[in-house]
Amino acid sequence: MFQECDKAFDKKNVEYFINLLQQDESISVRTRAVCILADIGNEAVIPVLSEILKNDKTSLVRHEAAFTLGQLGYVESVPALIDAMLSDSNNVVRHESAVALGSIGDQSARNALIDATNDNDTLVVHSAFSSLLNLDHLQLNLKIKSQRN
Known part of the structure; x- marks a missing residue:
């Protein structure tokens, strides 16, 4: 299987890794597939990763899906990430x-991040505050740039 994965990675075969995510029972295989999609994926993988974030039975795989969505940085990921942040049963996924x-930096997440500052887990609260600070920083930079022009 590892040789197949290497070949698929070299060919940037996104479909191969999507199929692994959707069909393989192994936690390590699904986690690896999500991580690889961070390297070779594009906007087309957002629906699949969003579905994994919402429905995978393993918190590690859901965590990696959230991480990968943040790394890819597409605004289309924001609704799935908000849903996971506010409702996932696992604090590390939230x-x-x-x-x-915070990495994506879309202002539409602001109210949900404010809601997450009331989470019962300190790690989630700190992450929400950190992301809010990032949104403030991005907004301030936009104001400064617009005033210069």
Whole structure:
């Protein structure tokens, strides 16, 4: 299987890794597939990763899906990340979703991040505050740039 994965990675065969995510039972294989999609994926993988974030039975795989969505940085990921941040049963998934929202930097996540500051887990609260600070920083930079022009 590892040789197949290497070949698929070299060919940037996104479909191969999507199929692994959707069909393989192994936690390590699904986690690896998500991580690889961070390297070779594009906007087309957002629906698949969003579905994995919402429905995978393993918190590690959901965590990696949140991380990957943040790394890819597409605004289309924001609704799935908000949902996971506010409702996932695992605190590490909620934390990573908050971090990913800060990385993407879309202001539409602001109210949800404010809501997450009331989470019962300190890690999630800190991540939400950090992401809010990032949104403030991005907004301030936009104001400064617009005033210069």
